[in-house]
Amino acid sequence: MARPRIDLNADLGEEITDDEALLAVVTSANVACGYHAGSRAVMRAVCAEAARLGVALGAQVSYDDRENFGRVHRDVPYAELREQVADQVGSLAEVAAAEGTAVTYVKPHGALYHRVLDDEEQARAVLDGSGALPVLGMPGAFLRLAADAGRAVFHEGFPDRRYAADGRLLPRSEPGAVLEDPEGVVAQALALADRVDSVCLHGDTPGAVGHAVAVRRSLESAGFELRPFTG
Numbered sequence: 001m002a003r004p005r006i007d008l009n010a011d012l013g014e015e016i017t018d019d020e021a022l023l024a025v026v027t028s029a030n031v032a033c034g035y036h037a038g039s040r041a042v043m044r045a046v047c048a049e050a051a052r053l054g055v056a057l058g059a060q061v062s063y064d065d066r067e068n069f070g071r072v073h074r075d076v077p078y079a080e081l082r083e084q085v086a087d088q089v090g091s092l093a094e095v096a097a098a099e100g101t102a103v104t105y106v107k108p109h110g111a112l113y114h115r116v117l118d119d120e121e122q123a124r125a126v127l128d129g130s131g132a133l134p135v136l137g138m139p140g141a142f143l144r145l146a147a148d149a150g151r152a153v154f155h156e157g158f159p160d161r162r163y164a165a166d167g168r169l170l171p172r173s174e175p176g177a178v179l180e181d182p183e184g185v186v187a188q189a190l191a192l193a194d195r196v197d198s199v200c201l202h203g204d205t206p207g208a209v210g211h212a213v214a215v216r217r218s219l220e221s222a223g224f225e226l227r228p229f230t231g
Contacts, residue, residue: 007198017203033088036070056228070110085129157192
């Protein structure tokens with residue numbers, strides 16, 4: 001009998017975490033494309049190591065807002081956002097190809113991630129700027145419109161974030177919104193694993209590498225096969 005599959009993804013290339021250590025644990029990497037963090041040199045290093053380890057690459061696209069790490073809502077017109085997304089995906093794809101690998105999905109970051117859950121225009125801009133790439137995210141307009149367009153859609157959950165009653169993530173400004181206790185992170189990962197295609201650990205969360213190691217071990221012990229959701 002085949003074991004259930006699950007993917008473990010993390011935000012990389014943001015220059016605030018140990019990319020190399022996380023790449024040794026995760027199966028998919030959401031790579032910052034220079035708009036909220038990162039650079040071509042950082043992208044190149046992440047892509048090279050991901051290619052060596054067989055880790056899938058995703059373009060983590062965001063608002064053009066390095067000052068606020070892409071976590072502040074912006075009112076960007078559809079055409080401008082579409083072109084910004086296309087630029088980010090194209091930049092990462094170019095770097096990935098030079099390292100012998102490829103971008104296999106797209107995932108919004110920060111404020112854009114939450115905006116496209118409800119804002120169809122912004123969601124369409126991300127979709128139209130990212131070609132036919134599979135998409136990763138939470139239920140909402142972004143995934144619904146992607147599915148309607150025939151795109152592959154994958155759902156993720158967050159072991160290191162607390163959820164509100166409506167199923168959305170609690171804002172980071174709320175007390176306890178970010179889980180830092182390893183046991184709590186592992187418990188939530190196991191609870192999510194039967195309901196999502198991938199579990200995501202934020203690279204900028206304190207103890208991110210330790211959390212990733214503990215989550216991977218717990219998932220494997222529970223009988224899950226860890227492999228990229230796009231593979």
